[in-house]
Amino acid sequence: MSDQTQWNDVTMPQLAESLVSATIAKWLKQPGDTVEQFEPICEVITDKVNAEIPSTLDGIMGDLLAEEGQTVAVGELICRIQTKSAAPTASTGGAAPAASASQGNVQAQSQQSAGSDQSMRGRFSPAVQTLAAEHNVDLSRVPGTGMGGRITRKDVLNFVQQGGSAPTGVTDQTTGTTQGQGSPFAGIQQSAAQHSAPVQNMDPTIPVRNSGIHLTEAPKVPMIEVEGGNNNRSEYFIDVTPIRSAIARNMRQSVSEIPHAWTTIEVDVTNLVMLRNKIKNEFKQKEGINITYLAFLMKAVVNAIKEYPIMNSVWAVDKIIIKRDINISLAVGTEDSVLTPVIKKADQKNIAGLAREIDDLARKTREGTLKLDDMQGGTFTVNNTGSFGSILSYPVINYPQAAILTFESIVKRPVVIDDMIAVRSMANLCLSLDHRILDGVICGRFLQRVKENLEGYTLDTKLY
Amino acid sequence: MAMMEYIDAIRLAMKEEMEQDETVFVLGEDVGVKGGVFTTTKGLMDQFGEQRVMDTPLAESAIAGVAIGAAMYGMKPIAEMQYSDFMLPATNQIISEAAKIRYRSNNDWNCPVVIRAPIGGGIFGGLYHSQCPESIFFGTPGLKIVAPFTPYDAKGLLKAAIRDPDPVLFFENKKSYKLIKGEVPEDDYIVPIGKANLLREGDDITVIGYSQPLHFVMQAAEELEKEEGITAHVVDLRTLQPLDREAIIEAARHTGKVLIVHEDNKTGGIGAEVSAIINEECLFELDAPIERLCAPDVPAMPISPPMEKFYMLNKDKVKEAMRRLAMY
Numbered sequence: 158m159s160d161q162t163q164w165n166d167v168t169m170p171q172l173a174e175s176l177v178s179a180t181i182a183k184w185l186k187q188p189g190d191t192v193e194q195f196e197p198i199c200e201v202i203t204d205k206v207n208a209e210i211p212s213t214l215d216g217i218m219g220d221l222l223a224e225e226g227q228t229v230a231v232g233e234l235i236c237r238i239q240t241k242s243a244a245p246t247a248s249t250g251g252a253a254p255a256a257s258a259s260q261g262n263v264q265a266q267s268q269q270s271a272g273s274d275q276s277m278r279g280r281f282s283p284a285v286q287t288l289a290a291e292h293n294v295d296l297s298r299v300p301g302t303g304m305g306g307r308i309t310r311k312d313v314l315n316f317v318q319q320g321g322s323a324p325t326g327v328t329d330q331t332t333g334t335t336q337g338q339g340s341p342f343a344g345i346q347q348s349a350a351q352h353s354a355p356v357q358n359m360d361p362t363i364p365v366r367n368s369g370i371h372l373t374e375a376p377k378v379p380m381i382e383v384e385g386g387n388n389n390r391s392e393y394f395i396d397v398t399p400i401r402s403a404i405a406r407n408m409r410q411s412v413s414e415i416p417h418a419w420t421t422i423e424v425d426v427t428n429l430v431m432l433r434n435k436i437k438n439e440f441k442q443k444e445g446i447n448i449t450y451l452a453f454l455m456k457a458v459v460n461a462i463k464e465y466p467i468m469n470s471v472w473a474v475d476k477i478i479i480k481r482d483i484n485i486s487l488a489v490g491t492e493d494s495v496l497t498p499v500i501k502k503a504d505q506k507n508i509a510g511l512a513r514e515i516d517d518l519a520r521k522t523r524e525g526t527l528k529l530d531d532m533q534g535g536t537f538t539v540n541n542t543g544s545f546g547s548i549l550s551y552p553v554i555n556y557p558q559a560a561i562l563t564f565e566s567i568v569k570r571p572v573v574i575d576d577m578i579a580v581r582s583m584a585n586l587c588l589s590l591d592h593r594i595l596d597g598v599i600c601g602r603f604l605q606r607v608k609e610n611l612e613g614y615t616l617d618t619k620l621y
Numbered sequence: 622m623a624m625m626e627y628i629d630a631i632r633l634a635m636k637e638e639m640e641q642d643e644t645v646f647v648l649g650e651d652v653g654v655k656g657g658v659f660t661t662t663k664g665l666m667d668q669f670g671e672q673r674v675m676d677t678p679l680a681e682s683a684i685a686g687v688a689i690g691a692a693m694y695g696m697k698p699i700a701e702m703q704y705s706d707f708m709l710p711a712t713n714q715i716i717s718e719a720a721k722i723r724y725r726s727n728n729d730w731n732c733p734v735v736i737r738a739p740i741g742g743g744i745f746g747g748l749y750h751s752q753c754p755e756s757i758f759f760g761t762p763g764l765k766i767v768a769p770f771t772p773y774d775a776k777g778l779l780k781a782a783i784r785d786p787d788p789v790l791f792f793e794n795k796k797s798y799k800l801i802k803g804e805v806p807e808d809d810y811i812v813p814i815g816k817a818n819l820l821r822e823g824d825d826i827t828v829i830g831y832s833q834p835l836h837f838v839m840q841a842a843e844e845l846e847k848e849e850g851i852t853a854h855v856v857d858l859r860t861l862q863p864l865d866r867e868a869i870i871e872a873a874r875h876t877g878k879v880l881i882v883h884e885d886n887k888t889g890g891i892g893a894e895v896s897a898i899i900n901e902e903c904l905f906e907l908d909a910p911i912e913r914l915c916a917p918d919v920p921a922m923p924i925s926p927p928m929e930k931f932y933m934l935n936k937d938k939v940k941e942a943m944r945r946l947a948m949y
Contacts, residue, residue, distance in 0.1 A: 177926055284877040284908035304949050310877040310908035311824070 164219060164237045167198070169229045172208055172529060179203045180228045180399065181235065186218045192238055199235070204403035206529050216240040277305030284310040292317045400494045411556035415472075418592040419551050422604045426567055427582045429453055429614045436620065444509065448620070451541050452512035454564045457610035458539060459483055459503045465603045469536045470559045472593050486535030486555050487515060489522040490545070496522050497555055499535040508620045543567060543584065552589045559594045562607075563587045625805040628798035630772035631661055631737075634779035635699060637809065639669055642697060645783060646673040649684055649701030649737075658703055659739065659798055685711035685736060689719045689788075692734035697783055705738035705792065706752045719788040720763030735782045739795035740768070741833055741884055743933045747924030753885035753916070755861055758790055759894070765814055766862040768792040768832045772803040774859055777812030785814060792861075794833040801836060815860045817868035823852030825947045827872045829895055830882035831858040834934050838882055841940035851947040861891050866898055873899045877908030878946050884934060887915035909949040914942045 169179055182200040186192055197209035198218070219237035223229045278301055281289070285308050289296050292313070299316045301308040397405070433448060440448040462468050462483050471478045483504040486497040498518040503511065521527045538555040543566040552561045565585040572581040586607060590600050625633070639645045646669075647662055653676040656663030666674040677684050681702055688700035702708040708715075715736065722732045742751030758764055767782060767789060769775040775793065782789035794801075820835065821842055828838050835857055842853040856872045858864065873879050879899060881892035892913040899911055916932055923929050 171927075282877070282908045283905040287905045307949070309949070 162239050162241060164239055165214060165216065166234055167210075167213070167236050167238055169201075169223075169231050169233055169235055170210060171231050172201070172203055176203055176231060178228050178230045179208075181223050181225050182207065183225055184221055185209070186212075188218050188220060190218045192216055192218050202399050204399040204406075206527055206532055207525060208529060210235075212238060214238060214240060275306040277301070277303065277307035280307060282307075282310065285313055288313045288317070398494075400496075404494060407556055408553050411554050415554050415556065416592040417554060417589050418595075418597070418600075419587065419589050420597065420600055420604065421549065421585055421587045422608055424584050424586055424608045424611050425572065425581050426450070426584050426611055428616070429611060430567065430582045432614050432616055432618055435616060440509075440512075440620070444513065446513060446516040448509075448512050449515065450543075450567065451515055451539075451564065452508050453614060454541075454607075454611065455485060455500070455503065455511045455515070455539060456508050457607050458537070458562060459485065460610050461603055461606035462537060463504060464606055465599060467595065467599060468560055468603055470594055471536075471557050472559070472591055477594055480536040482534075482536065484534045484536045486538040486558070487518055488538060488540035488555075489519050491523060496527065496532070497535060497538060498522060498527055498531045499533065501534060508618075512620075538562070539564065542587075549585055550587055552587065554589050554591060558591075560588055560590045560600070622804045622806050624802055625772050626799055627772045627775055627793070627801040627803075628659060628661055630776040630803075630805045631779055631793055632663065632665075633805070633807075634776040634783075635662065635665065636668070638697075638780055638783045639665070639673065641809075642783075643673075644695065645697045645699065646675070646691075647699045647701065648675040648677050648688060650677055650679055650703045652676060652701050657701065659795060661737075661793075661798075662701065681707050681709075681711040682714055685714035685719070685734075688734045688736070689714055689722075689732055692719075692732045692788075693722060693730050697733050697735075699735045699737060699783065702736060702738035704746075704750050704752075704795075705740045705754050706749045708736075708738050708754060709757075711736075712757065715758065715764070715788070715790070716761050720761050723787065724763060731786050732788050733783075733786050734788045735779070735785075735791055736788070737779075737791045737793060739798075740792045741794045741796050742922040742929065743796045743833075745924070745926060745929065746922070747929075748921040751922035751929075753792075753883075755790075755792055756885050756890050759862060759891060761862075763788070764862055765789040765860070766792065767814060767860050768794070769812075769859060770794075770797070770801070770820075770830075770832055770835045770857050772801060772805045774812050774818065774857070776805055777810055778814065778859065780809070781811040781814050784811065789814065792832065797833045797836070801833075812859065815863050815865055817865035817872075818857045818859055819855070819868075819872070820857050821853060821855040823854040824876060825851045825853065826878045826880060826943060827854040827856065827876045828880045828882060828943065829856045829858060829869060829872060831861060831891070832884065834882045834884050834939070837934055837936040837939040838943075840936045841943055844936075845940060845943060845947070849944070849947075851944065853943060858891070858895075864891075864894065864898065866902070869895055869898055870902045874903050874906045877906055878949065879907075879909075880912045880914060880942055880946050882914045882934065882939060882942075884916055886918045887913055888918050890915055909946060912942060912946055914939060 172179060179201040180203070182202045184199045186198045192198060192212045192215065194213065194215050195211045198212050199210050201208055201210060216238040219239050221236045223235040229235055281296060285296070288294070288310060294313060294316060296308060299308050299312055302312055303309040429450065433450060433453070437448050466479050467477070469480045469483055471480070482502050485500045485503040487500060488495055488497050498521065500506070500511065500514045500518065506514065518531065521531065535555060535558065537558055538561040540552055540561060540563045542550045542552075542563040546566055547563070548565050548568065550563050550565065552563050554561050563586065565587065567582050567584045569580055570583045571578050572583065574581075586604060588600055588604060635647060639647070647665060649657075649662075651658055652662040653666040653671060653674045656666070662674065677687070684700050684702070688698035691698045702711065719732050719734055722730050740753045740755065744750065755766060755768065758766060765782070765785065765787060767778045769778045779791055782791050820839060823842070823846070828842070830838055835855070838853070838855055842855055845851040845853065854872055854875050856868060881895050883891055885891065892915055896911045896913065899907070914934065916934070919932070923932055
């Protein structure tokens, strides 16, 4: 039995704290494929990100129990992986009993433990003593099958039934019969038992008072149905994707929990425009990426946050949590969604470093290869709304942060300087703030600092 | 016999009793026009009219008080608490009035009221929709408490409760409403209050429980027998007050290893009393310490799904406890 194959159940892992289910996007391994430990077996879509599930062991892929497009609750079976050794490999399921392939039944196991651990051999329960006295049994002759070699009530009854005379014979016989009851295919049964578990998990959905804020069910994989009904050709439906659903939930939570206030400021970025024009070709040549205005803005914002750390905080009802690390969430739009990947410890990076991070995250977002880790830990959000031509916007705070800042289009405008009219490159910065934490004065000072930083760029500013 | 859901059996019991005894009436929040938040009383108002199916204000003390008064005057009210969690404002009426009136009046008065209340969690209901308050009322002489597990018992026990001359608390499990199905005779029968029921026979361990967790116990027992040859003797208490001492003792003696399972938290729960009875009556037939598997002693059912899952019993937890006891 030692080379018997064993089936290991693979369940949907908890990819993030709040995750209760995920949708299988694509199986990367088919039944019969060889699987190595840590090798991705499938792609899943969650309302946060797309991720790959790695295998936890070496083996051969067995049945796929969830179809592509199917939404599976965390902890439910998705597939089985076959391994060769009889050693009890840890199943990914977690709750699987540690019964090994060869030792599936109680008696066999306890028989084994009786061999090593005899610590309970001399402890007799009241029931054992009562029965021993009743049947005149010498307990030293009774084999113990309980924990630590303990003689159980059943051991005494068996002993009496066997005539109470042949201790060795009795042992063999008890072992034999109970072995018979247990199955040699304990491994298979174990997995059959696991298989039945999800049935019990499927709770009947009993109506409870429901606030309607959250979806109880994870949304389906999108399917666009053109001209859905026979009779109604004036509209059609788009299924809400997990990402759309997450955006909806976060936006609604932000707007309903955070009292938003809004302010805007005008910045003269003429010098910055000149600086960028001067260095952009050289930078592209040297670094292989474009130097954008956003990198300069990011630096200006991060430096201002350092002076006003309250901007980098979270409302916690009875206290305000100020975050020491400045992790900037960058709003990156795609055709049908917006994501906010995070530049970690942005205050530790120079302008060139920020430019590289921005380029990297934007590319990953477009390619859909963001990892969960790329999305977490943001403390302040910057949105480059100028990139799609906006000159003024009212951003919704990226919950649970304290503020969000937008960088609007740079436009040339006549401006009065020292009673003379000049043509200058102007841009607006808009700030939405959590009015529980922040007020006008502090935000005004913060924006003034950002403005000074931006206007302070000259042709001599160093990028490194 | 018809295959029926637990909730249908409860509704049928009320319907039958109302048809044959016109002193029986139902009152509670949303029981009439809406037919109950779980649809337990659906259709009763159409059949019996608003005089016998009364929508009440949101005041549990008033629901219990009105029902107790009507019962003392000769009616047989069935008062519904929408969730057992909301029952606490009525505890004074129930414990100080209903439970004591026969004793206080030296048998001149009695109070044949039934108070129905859904117990239990696992429905993402959080603190106010998931509690198991049986231990609050359990130590009160003068009250009878029933908590059926099967649809058959739900109907039979509710009918017995309605006919009982004294106050009966009827704890129905809200998760069982649609989950537990079973054969239910469509004719008139009762399940006697105070009698436990043997659900399954076995030789290795005895499991004693009540209400919804028995669902897990039965599943686990079946798997353990099939996979590991462990057989479990499973007793459904059905009535919590008065406990069926004889059945408990007999079942404990049968294997000498007892596991008590319930969803109410461990300290001061029904399991403590069952354990004490076994200890008083059959210490010398015990083969292992009496085990209890219950909800943890924390103040409330968490609303977060992973934490609720952690709090609640399930088949795997029950199976593990049963296996451990069998191995002892």
